[in-house]
Amino acid sequence: MIYFITFLISIGVKIAIDYLWNGHNFLLLYGMQVIAIVIMMYLFRKLFGPDIWKSLPTVTTAYIFLALYVSTLLIYNSEFLKHLLNWEDYLILKALSYGLIFIQFIWISYHIGTFIFSGTNIKPIIKYIPIVKIYILILFGLLANFIAIISGAFGILQNTNTESISNYSTYIDLGQQLGLLGLIILTYQHTHRRYLIAITGILFFILGIVSGGKQAALMPLLAIAITLYFKNQRFPKAAILAAVIGLPLSFGAVTTIRQYYFDSKSKGVTSVLEVKEISEKALNQKEFDKAYGTYSLNQHILIRLFYGNAIVKAISYCERHDFGVPENSRFYQVLFAPLYAVVPRIIMPDKPESTFGNWFASEVFVGYKVKYSIGITPVGYGYMVNGFLGVISVAAVLGLFMALIKRLLYGHYIFIYILVFIKAILPADVTWLDIAGNIKLILVYWIIFKLLEVRIFTKKVSEPILFA
Numbered sequence: 001m002i003y004f005i006t007f008l009i010s011i012g013v014k015i016a017i018d019y020l021w022n023g024h025n026f027l028l029l030y031g032m033q034v035i036a037i038v039i040m041m042y043l044f045r046k047l048f049g050p051d052i053w054k055s056l057p058t059v060t061t062a063y064i065f066l067a068l069y070v071s072t073l074l075i076y077n078s079e080f081l082k083h084l085l086n087w088e089d090y091l092i093l094k095a096l097s098y099g100l101i102f103i104q105f106i107w108i109s110y111h112i113g114t115f116i117f118s119g120t121n122i123k124p125i126i127k128y129i130p131i132v133k134i135y136i137l138i139l140f141g142l143l144a145n146f147i148a149i150i151s152g153a154f155g156i157l158q159n160t161n162t163e164s165i166s167n168y169s170t171y172i173d174l175g176q177q178l179g180l181l182g183l184i185i186l187t188y189q190h191t192h193r194r195y196l197i198a199i200t201g202i203l204f205f206i207l208g209i210v211s212g213g214k215q216a217a218l219m220p221l222l223a224i225a226i227t228l229y230f231k232n233q234r235f236p237k238a239a240i241l242a243a244v245i246g247l248p249l250s251f252g253a254v255t256t257i258r259q260y261y262f263d264s265k266s267k268g269v270t271s272v273l274e275v276k277e278i279s280e281k282a283l284n285q286k287e288f289d290k291a292y293g294t295y296s297l298n299q300h301i302l303i304r305l306f307y308g309n310a311i312v313k314a315i316s317y318c319e320r321h322d323f324g325v326p327e328n329s330r331f332y333q334v335l336f337a338p339l340y341a342v343v344p345r346i347i348m349p350d351k352p353e354s355t356f357g358n359w360f361a362s363e364v365f366v367g368y369k370v371k372y373s374i375g376i377t378p379v380g381y382g383y384m385v386n387g388f389l390g391v392i393s394v395a396a397v398l399g400l401f402m403a404l405i406k407r408l409l410y411g412h413y414i415f416i417y418i419l420v421f422i423k424a425i426l427p428a429d430v431t432w433l434d435i436a437g438n439i440k441l442i443l444v445y446w447i448i449f450k451l452l453e454v455r456i457f458t459k460k461v462s463e464p465i466l467f468a
Helices: 002-020 026-054 056-076 079-084 089-116 131-150 153-158 168-189 194-210 214-232 237-264 272-282 285-291 297-305 308-321 331-342 356-366 377-409 414-425 432-453
Strands: none
Touching: 002 026, 002 056, 002 089, 026 056, 026 089, 056 079, 056 089, 056 297, 056 308, 079 297, 089 308, 089 377, 131 168, 131 194, 168 194, 168 214, 168 414, 168 432, 194 214, 194 237, 214 237, 214 414, 237 297, 308 356, 308 377, 331 377, 331 432, 377 414, 377 432, 414 432
């Protein structure tokens, strides 16, 4: 009932913006939305009591506030950034309201899904994974990051002269995911080894930055924080603080490292001297200014963290061209995502290729063909599908999917559940490719997890049982 009330509050905010906007009352309507969030937090406090920060609805609502509302206010106070982003007050307010609607409805859908999928009886028993096997997984991840550095994977993939993505990039990604899985198991089973967890996370973070990948740098920090959240059922303040510090650092450092690849068209970093050189550039304000002389490092970080701009671009585009996305990214394709996930292209040659991120970057964001992709967020994608109904539909699908993977994986396969949860709740958009990709993850990591349970040594070792 509380979730339904918070959802109605978010709809009321959206309606108020439509009817009360007069072209000059941005701060008033912005403040109204902030008050609505405070009311939601109060309702969550009544529902969860002192355990308020143990609830995912509270955490995700707070995340929306930080990711959209705080950055909006900071940019609003800078005329230069507003001009740079082609800022439109009304569209910004709409984007904020749709973000609030989305995050509230996703939990309504999630609880409906938990009721629908409650028929199966999964016993919460997880087998202990030996520390040696955990180290092997982590080693795979570190090795993948090292290969990404010395091969210049980012530079190759972003080189405009390269027409196709290198095949080995798939294996680099798989290795990084294995490392993430190992880090999750280590954090969950050996929470008391705080220094080992911290050193491993920092090592992944540094290698991710030098490889030129924000996701490779930030995912380990996020994985540690979320794993501790599920293990201890409380807000991991230290881990969240590390992620918050790492977020702007990675955005700033990766920017100049990527510029290094663009400028030199490097085929890789093959010496310690080169690693030292580009790392110093990445942390040097003057070097950043040479690469991006239009604005400062702090302004760049703020722009990159502000996903409201992508949602605004989607709203603006639809107001000019009506709703709609390319055929290979239509919402009905999501229904076929399980089929697309398990059937290879050689058997289904007509299986679509989702290029939505690149289409959005080229058609909507810049207006001409580019090679890179832009994450439009589930909110922006839903709005392009069919406005308010599209946003609700996308939230419904994600909520149901999260309920399903919890039912299938939370008991026996908590490690896989945490990994897929991270990737399911933070997708770049929600084309069928996102859902299909997560289903593939479940299948691949289920096999890997089963292999991890196979006894290597004949001597029986005591294996403590979790969730007994």
